[in-house]
Amino acid sequence: MSLQSVLESGKFVITAEVGPLKGTDTTEIIEAAEILRGRVDAANVTDQQSSVMRLGSLATSHLLKEKGLDPIFQMTCRDRNRIALQSDLLSAHVLGIENVLAITGDLPSLGDHPQAMPVYDLDSVQLLWVISRLNQGYDMVGNELKGKTNFFPGAVVNPGVNTEAGFELQLIKMEKKINAGARFFQTQAIYEPEKFYKFMKRVEGFKVPVLAGIIPLKSVGMARYMNKSVAGVFVPEELIKKMADAKDKTQTGIEIAANLIKELKDISQGVHIMAIGWEKKVPEILDAAGL
Amino acid sequence: MILSKQKPWEEILGYLEGENSVFILGCNGCAQASGTGGPEQVKEMKSKLEEAGKKVTGSSVVDFLCEKALIKSRLRSKIEPIKAADSILVMTCGVGVQAVAAAVNKVCHPACDTVNLGGSRGEWMGSERCLECGECLLEYTGGICPLTACTKGLINGQCGGASQGKCELNPEKDCGWELIYNRLKALNHLDKLRRFIPPKDYNKMMPDVETMATSRWALERTSQKEKA
Numbered sequence: 442m443s444l445q446s447v448l449e450s451g452k453f454v455i456t457a458e459v460g461p462l463k464g465t466d467t468t469e470i471i472e473a474a475e476i477l478r479g480r481v482d483a484a485n486v487t488d489q490q491s492s493v494m495r496l497g498s499l500a501t502s503h504l505l506k507e508k509g510l511d512p513i514f515q516m517t518c519r520d521r522n523r524i525a526l527q528s529d530l531l532s533a534h535v536l537g538i539e540n541v542l543a544i545t546g547d548l549p550s551l552g553d554h555p556q557a558m559p560v561y562d563l564d565s566v567q568l569l570w571v572i573s574r575l576n577q578g579y580d581m582v583g584n585e586l587k588g589k590t591n592f593f594p595g596a597v598v599n600p601g602v603n604t605e606a607g608f609e610l611q612l613i614k615m616e617k618k619i620n621a622g623a624r625f626f627q628t629q630a631i632y633e634p635e636k637f638y639k640f641m642k643r644v645e646g647f648k649v650p651v652l653a654g655i656i657p658l659k660s661v662g663m664a665r666y667m668n669k670s671v672a673g674v675f676v677p678e679e680l681i682k683k684m685a686d687a688k689d690k691t692q693t694g695i696e697i698a699a700n701l702i703k704e705l706k707d708i709s710q711g712v713h714i715m716a717i718g719w720e721k722k723v724p725e726i727l728d729a730a731g732l
Numbered sequence: 733m734i735l736s737k738q739k740p741w742e743e744i745l746g747y748l749e750g751e752n753s754v755f756i757l758g759c760n761g762c763a764q765a766s767g768t769g770g771p772e773q774v775k776e777m778k779s780k781l782e783e784a785g786k787k788v789t790g791s792s793v794v795d796f797l798c799e800k801a802l803i804k805s806r807l808r809s810k811i812e813p814i815k816a817a818d819s820i821l822v823m824t825c826g827v828g829v830q831a832v833a834a835a836v837n838k839v840c841h842p843a844c845d846t847v848n849l850g851g852s853r854g855e856w857m858g859s860e861r862c863l864e865c866g867e868c869l870l871e872y873t874g875g876i877c878p879l880t881a882c883t884k885g886l887i888n889g890q891c892g893g894a895s896q897g898k899c900e901l902n903p904e905k906d907c908g909w910e911l912i913y914n915r916l917k918a919l920n921h922l923d924k925l926r927r928f929i930p931p932k933d934y935n936k937m938m939p940d941v942e943t944m945a946t947s948r949w950a951l952e953r954t955s956q957k958e959k960a
Contacts, residue, residue: 548884617926673895
């Protein structure tokens with residue numbers, strides 16, 4: 442079943458993230474696909490995540506599709522101009538990819554090629570608009586396509602931006618993304634369900650499904666690092682203490698993630714698990730969450 | 733010297749939709765030299781606006797609008813007509829519009845697009861920066877340029893990377909979009925943030941041959957030809 446039909450059925454949706462590695466060895470991707478198939482409804486393929494050069498998201502999405510896992514092709518605006526973005530979208534359709542997640546992308550200066558020219562010819566809102574145009578059978582300047590696309594476009598939102606202005610700006614941009622064609626959202630990692638509930642109340646009227654982001658904690662250091670350096674992510678001290686006190690950190694990380702999923706189950710339309718190297722543990726997390 | 737050209741009349745009039753009165757500001761510097769915002773153009777703009785049914789509460793031509801201290805001192809005698817106006821129409825480059833928007837608590841509409849001179853940026857004292865994109869967006873962003881205030885140059889709103897109002901890349905740098913939000917909120921114009929800004933036309937950001945055709949450029953070209 443496609444991601445679109447699962448979302449439309451009203452079922453609680455589970456997506457996970459697969460991050461291509463640097464190089465041509467696809468063993469781990471194939472393994473991840475085998476493990477996730479049947480357990481998640483779709484899998485995101487990150488696009489040069491954190492501006493680190495790796496195997497591409499288009500080819501990797503195609504590999505997942507071949508392995509029977511519905512891919513969500515992530516596309517950032519950082520590395521390609523409007524000609525390349527549109528062309529890659531046409532290529533994705535030809536390869537049978539149905540879901541596209543439009544994102545602006547981290548700055549190159551944060552990655553392993555800080556010398557790179559940041560492109561940002563389009564932004565995420567404009568990319569969603571372009572996807573809608575391609576779906577209608579036209580390129581962004583109005584030329585007719587011989588064969589149109591049929592994408593199910595998604596977008597991201599960061600509910601944790603910690604100023605009033607930032608929070609409101611996220612909501613305004615979310616609405617702009619919906620108007621430009623976004624049909625579902627995935628969020629930055631959530632560790633405080635009560636705060637997330639307030640966000641969900643604010644976006645209720647948008648009538649667009651939101652999948653809450655889950656990043657399983659692996660260590661105290663990881664939690665502290667995210668609190669310091671990842672915008673919009675806040676791991677409460679209570680969870681950090683739980684990790685610090687744990688004998689089996691892996692088991693505790695899995696339990697925390699599973700508990701979060703249980704709490705988020707009633708307030709979101711699904712979860713998006715970003716395991717960051719722990720793809721193989723996703724089934725355990727889902728088992729512990731009773732999914 | 734920064735070169736500007738006036739925006740199409742319909743675009744300027746569109747910015748003033750729903751407003752009855754306006755104060756016009758020109759600049760005796762580059763805008764006068766560009767023939768877009770000197771005393772003559774301010775006078776012309778005044779009659780055109782009045783013909784279109786707008787009340788012009790006053791006007792002023794300052795030298796130079798890129799200098800916020802100068803703007804404040806020169807406009808001291810104009811406080812009443814500025815207060816009486818719904819907005820200010822600023823007939824100068826992107827730097828001037830941003831400096832006025834920062835110095836005066838009023839909605840500022842840009843009347844000009846700043847033309848790219850291919851690297852020659854002129855000099856000014858303030859923190860306002862203009863990319864000379866040829867498609868001024870200051871109308872929608874509270875007089876703060878998103879192309880220069882936002883590290884990513886995003887024009888449709890904030891990315892997910894701001895923390896405590898600061899940019900992900902540099903904790904010393906304010907998030908440009910949060911500045912824009914706070915400015916528009918103070919002006920009661922948050923509705924402007926809902927507008928979809930279409931992709932930019934980068935052709936307009938390229939300096940054209942005519943612009944580059946200074947006498948020196950012509951000389952250099954001739955000498956190249958002679959060498960060939």
